[in-house]
Amino acid sequence: MLARALVLAAHGSHHNAHSSLPARRHAAAIRAAGSFDQVLAVFWKEFPALGDTAYLVDCADVTIVPFFMAEGYFSQRVVPRELGLDGPLTERDGVVYRYTAAVGAHPRLADVIARRARAALGEDGPPLAESALVVVGHGTVQNPRSKETVLEHVATLRGAGFAEVAAAFLEEPPFVADIPRLVAAETVVIVPLFVADGRHSAEDMPRDLGLTRAGDGWARPSLVGGRRLYYTSAVGNDPAMIDVILALAAGDER
Amino acid sequence: MSGRPCWAEGFLSWLAEQPPPVTWMQVRIDAGWRLRHVDDAADEHLAPVEDWEILARTDAAGAYRPLPTAPDLRRGWEAGNLDDDALIEALEALYPGGLALWHAERAGRLAVVDWHEVQRRQTGWQGLVKRLTDDDVRAAAAGFCADERCLRRVLWRVGEEAPPRGGGAVPCAVPCSLFLAHVQAIAAARRDAGRAA
Numbered sequence: 001m002l003a004r005a006l007v008l009a010a011h012g013s014h015h016n017a018h019s020s021l022p023a024r025r026h027a028a029a030i031r032a033a034g035s036f037d038q039v040l041a042v043f044w045k046e047f048p049a050l051g052d053t054a055y056l057v058d059c060a061d062v063t064i065v066p067f068f069m070a071e072g073y074f075s076q077r078v079v080p081r082e083l084g085l086d087g088p089l090t091e092r093d094g095v096v097y098r099y100t101a102a103v104g105a106h107p108r109l110a111d112v113i114a115r116r117a118r119a120a121l122g123e124d125g126p127p128l129a130e131s132a133l134v135v136v137g138h139g140t141v142q143n144p145r146s147k148e149t150v151l152e153h154v155a156t157l158r159g160a161g162f163a164e165v166a167a168a169f170l171e172e173p174p175f176v177a178d179i180p181r182l183v184a185a186e187t188v189v190i191v192p193l194f195v196a197d198g199r200h201s202a203e204d205m206p207r208d209l210g211l212t213r214a215g216d217g218w219a220r221p222s223l224v225g226g227r228r229l230y231y232t233s234a235v236g237n238d239p240a241m242i243d244v245i246l247a248l249a250a251g252d253e254r
Numbered sequence: 255m256s257g258r259p260c261w262a263e264g265f266l267s268w269l270a271e272q273p274p275p276v277t278w279m280q281v282r283i284d285a286g287w288r289l290r291h292v293d294d295a296a297d298e299h300l301a302p303v304e305d306w307e308i309l310a311r312t313d314a315a316g317a318y319r320p321l322p323t324a325p326d327l328r329r330g331w332e333a334g335n336l337d338d339d340a341l342i343e344a345l346e347a348l349y350p351g352g353l354a355l356w357h358a359e360r361a362g363r364l365a366v367v368d369w370h371e372v373q374r375r376q377t378g379w380q381g382l383v384k385r386l387t388d389d390d391v392r393a394a395a396a397g398f399c400a401d402e403r404c405l406r407r408v409l410w411r412v413g414e415e416a417p418p419r420g421g422g423a424v425p426c427a428v429p430c431s432l433f434l435a436h437v438q439a440i441a442a443a444r445r446d447a448g449r450a451a
Contacts, residue, residue, distance in 0.1 A: 002259065014432060017311055017318040024307070038259060045431045047322055048351030055354040055364070058259035073378065081375065 002037035005059035006030060006249055009050055009079045010067040010195065012043030019198035020046050022236040023067045029242055041067075044074065050082035054095075062097045063249045069104030069193050069236070070149035073142065100248040103241060104193060105149050107254055110156035112240045117162070117189040120220060120230040132164040132183035133157060136176055136205060137193045139169030147172060150193055162189075170200055176208040180225055187221070187228045195236035206231065261357035262342045268360075279349055279405055279422055280327040287341045290332040300332035306347030321432055322349050323406045323424060352424040359409075359425045366427045369412040372434075380434060382441040388412045394437050399426070 008027050013019035023041045031039035037059055042048050048056055053064070064083060066075040080099065084090070090097040103109075117133050135157070137150035147169060154167045166182040168174050174182055179190065190209065192201040211231055212219040221228035235241070247253075258266075269276060269283070276283040282292045290300055303309055313319045314328050327348065336344060345353060358364040369391050376383050386394075391412050399408050405422035410429055420426075429437075 002257065014320045014435060015318070037257065042351075046320065046350075047430075048354075049428075049430060051428055052351040052355060055261070055358045056259070056351060058261065077377065 002059045003061060004036050005038040005040065005057040005062045006036045006245075007039075007053055007057065007062060007064045008041045008067045008245065009053075009064055009083070010041060010043050011074060012046030013198055014045050016198045016202075018202065019196045022196045022234070022241065026067075026239075026242050026245060029239070030245065044078060044082070050079060053083050054092075057095070060095055062095060063100065064097060065100045065245050065248050066102045067195055067236070067245075068102040069195055070137065070146040071102050071105055072140065072146050075102040100251075101253050103244050103248065104195075104235075105152075106244045106248060107152075107156065108240075108244050108247065109193070109235065110153045110160070112235055112238050112244070113153060113191050113193065114157060114160045115240070116191050116232045116235065116238060117230075120189050120191075120232045121187070125230075126187040126228070128161045128163075130163055130185060131187040131189055132166065132185035133160075133162040134166050134168055134179050134183060134188060134190045135193050136168045136170065136190060136201075138200065139172040141172055153193070170204065176205050179209065180227060186226070187230070189230040189232070191232050192234045194234040197234045197237065201234045258339070258342070259354070261354040262338075264357040264360065265342070265345075265353045266338050278345060279323065279352070279424060280325065281345065281348060283341070286334060287336040287338075288332065288334040289336065289341075289344060291327060291329040294329050294332070298330070300330060303331045303333045303344070306344050310348045310350075321404060321430075323352070323404050323422065325401065325403075325405050349424055355425050355427070356423055359427075364409070364425060364427050366409045366411070367429075369410065369429065372410075372429050376434070380438055382445065383434065383437050385441050385445065386437060388415075390440065391437060394440060395429075395433065398433055398436050 008023050010020060010023035020043055027039050027041040038057055040056055042050050042053050044050055066079050068075045085097055085099050088099050113135055118128065121131060135150055135154055137146060139147045150167045154165050157165045163185045164183045168176050168179050168182060170176060192205060194201045206218050209229060210224045211222040211229060218231050220230050274285045277292055280292050282290050294300060309328060309331060310322050311319055313326055333344065355364065373383055392415060401420045405420060406424050406426035407420045407422045408416060408426045410427055
């Protein structure tokens with residue numbers, strides 16, 4: 001038996017190949033760095049399945065990091081159930097399983113969001129102090145934690161130098177289509193707090209925002225109703241997520 | 255210690271004892287290690303593999319292929335001179351988790367479930383499958399899990415009966431998420447038809 005394994009537990013998709021890309025890419029980068037004996041990405045909707053984890057890991061100490069952007073149904077019910085976890089610490093058959101908080105709830109995410117927003121505006125672009133930042137989360141009426149996670153990051157980002165900072169959601173108010181009413185600035189940077197560019201951030205939100213197509217992506221800025229909208233790809237793509245994953249694995253949840 | 259997990263060691267030891275070529279799902283493994291699609295002959299023009307994940311995750315038309323054990327692995331590629339680690343990496347990319355499940359079954363550690371157990375633990379939208387009878391599930395598996403759709407060897411049971419087994423090396427001990435989505439769609443369609451009537 002080997003010593004330490006790191007497992008990224010993610011959603012994946014039956015329909016969209018991009019959905020699992022960040023989790024697989026981050027797992028490969030951490031594997032290449034060599035500090036764990038095994039690094040795996042396992043999925044709810046792809047293979048290897050969440051439930052295959054115990055067969056795949058051959059280590060005495062297994063840390064599982066849920067690659068979800070908020071605590072909720074998947075991080076608190078589905079992943080623990082499929083992996084047979086009792087809570088933050090489970091011991092079974094001589095193996096210790098540590099289960100961390102979801103990546104998206106980590107306080108460092110606010111820095112990742114701010115940096116993505118600054119990069120989207122560009123060095124010669126509109127000044128930060130005259131631009132609004134809107135963080136878009138999934139949100140769900142079934143679990144308040146999804147919305148609360150976004151609001152916590154927004155509260156932190158109020159000190160990051162933007163003219164205004166607001167939150168919008170896909171499945172609860174205020175909705176993505178409400179963004180023009182939420183902020184007054186002419187320049188608005190919109191950062192999707194999503195794990196990947198799956199259907200929600202690659203299709204639903206650009207449609208709701210009325211963005212203009214440019215090649216494979218969206219025009220930056222897209223001119224919509226007298227505003228300049230700068231839309232970034234999903235936060236989960238950011239290579240800085242690797243640091244967040246490693247911090248959680250090291251027991252650093254702050 | 256090799257630094258490899260037990261299932262990788264177990265597979266390599268087993269492979270070393272088999273006379274080549276060895277067929278692993280839709281992959282032909284020749285000594286050396288050389289890999290190609292089982293239906294491709296050595297003298298065909300075969301392109302080197304640039305990315306195993308892309309090969310596994312896209313079909314011949316370039317569309318996303320969510321089920322790696324579907325019998326439509328693309329043809330026309332080859333890879334040679336793979337060392338043991340590269341061989342394991344390739345087979346894991348093509349059939350993620352497959353070697354570990356195969357090894358667990360050989361070691362007598364694979365937990366085979368009954369459909370009723372799966373049905374009971376479905377929550378949320380997936381709880382709809384609780385409306386299905388055993389016959390519904392067997393009929394669904396007969397279509398969805400047959401070798402024409404998936405090469406995994408079905409071991410999970412519906413009560414006393416197992417769905418059609420199939421002959422693939424990779425076992426299927428628990429209904430997969432694609433099968434669950436399939437039976438949910440059946441249950442939802444039936445509910446909607448009931449409401450319309």
